Amino acid sequence: VRALIVGRGGAPALADAPRPAVPGECLIRVRAAGICGTDLQLLDGYADFAGVPGHEFVGEVEAAGDERGRSLIGRRVVGEINVGCGACASCTAGVKEHCPTRTVLGIVGRPGAFADYVSLPAANLHAVPDDMPDEAAVFVEPTAAACRILEQTRVGPSTRAAVLGDGRFGQLIAQTLKAAGAETLLVGRHPAKLAIAASLGVETAVAGSLPPDAARFDLVVDATGKPEGIAQAVALVRPRGVVVMKSTFHGEAALPTWPIVVHEVTLVGSRCGPFRPAIDLLARGAVRTAPLVSSVARLEDYQQAFAAARTSLKVIFRM
Numbered sequence: 001v002r003a004l005i006v007g008r009g010g011a012p013a014l015a016d017a018p019r020p021a022v023p024g025e026c027l028i029r030v031r032a033a034g035i036c037g038t039d040l041q042l043l044d045g046y047a048d049f050a051g052v053p054g055h056e057f058v059g060e061v062e063a064a065g066d067e068r069g070r071s072l073i074g075r076r077v078v079g080e081i082n083v084g085c086g087a088c089a090s091c092t093a094g095v096k097e098h099c100p101t102r103t104v105l106g107i108v109g110r111p112g113a114f115a116d117y118v119s120l121p122a123a124n125l126h127a128v129p130d131d132m133p134d135e136a137a138v139f140v141e142p143t144a145a146a147c148r149i150l151e152q153t154r155v156g157p158s159t160r161a162a163v164l165g166d167g168r169f170g171q172l173i174a175q176t177l178k179a180a181g182a183e184t185l186l187v188g189r190h191p192a193k194l195a196i197a198a199s200l201g202v203e204t205a206v207a208g209s210l211p212p213d214a215a216r217f218d219l220v221v222d223a224t225g226k227p228e229g230i231a232q233a234v235a236l237v238r239p240r241g242v243v244v245m246k247s248t249f250h251g252e253a254a255l256p257t258w259p260i261v262v263h264e265v266t267l268v269g270s271r272c273g274p275f276r277p278a279i280d281l282l283a284r285g286a287v288r289t290a291p292l293v294s295s296v297a298r299l300e301d302y303q304q305a306f307a308a309a310r311t312s313l314k315v316i317f318r319m
């Protein structure tokens, strides 16, 4: 079966690979998989990655290694990407995302979804509603990451929120905050991408057009993916406000820290989130994704697909 394998140094190639067979896990035939910024970073050599990337997928369970998995055979599922050891303090507390020996689908120690088949434990899988198209279901994982913010800080109708970054992730975060009731502004540099957000009812602004002393937001989310995003976020948050950090660029950020101290700003690191609320947001159309799909590609056309993903919003592989 096909698998897109990245060698150390970053050059991907389509290869013929054995079907995964992990005892106790589910074998899932991948139907579609989305390209995310993290995948592009892995291709650029981030984390010295080698293996099969891809962690935003929807697929059909074909075989299972346990009772729970057998009940999913034939179902269309999406999958949480962290697999814990099951025994450490984090895993025992139900936080497999922070298991020190975890594997992460398509990122750390576990082949990902840019392939015909992928393997995950049944406990990681969630069935998706029959009427949710594959092209929407691939957004569950990043939407869950957006929902993580709602677990970390109070967001409601009185929240004035700004999201920095008009890329695929910033767009999902802005819609998610808006769905939670927040008055939400998406700030970006790309008029075409901002126009898509505006067409979905999200208020937008061009980066740099906000007065530098416009520190008035209760919550600012940095989804720029760039080292300079965090300083911009700190400049826009009100005293005692919250800055959520979602950018996982490689390297360091230059950040004057005194404003954080003087204005008593709370910095919150934020990664993976809950799937159930994400599926719900997508199912009821509170987060809309069709306009965010820039193109759909065959796995064979991975080079064009990755190139397109660098400048457009979501590129989806259709297996």
Ligand SMILES: [Zn+2]
Residues within 6 Å of the ligand: 036, 037, 038, 039, 055, 056, 142
């Ligand atoms: Zn991702």
Ligand SMILES: [Zn+2]
Residues within 6 Å of the ligand: 084, 085, 086, 087, 088, 089, 090, 091, 092, 099, 100, 101, 102
């Ligand atoms: Zn563990």
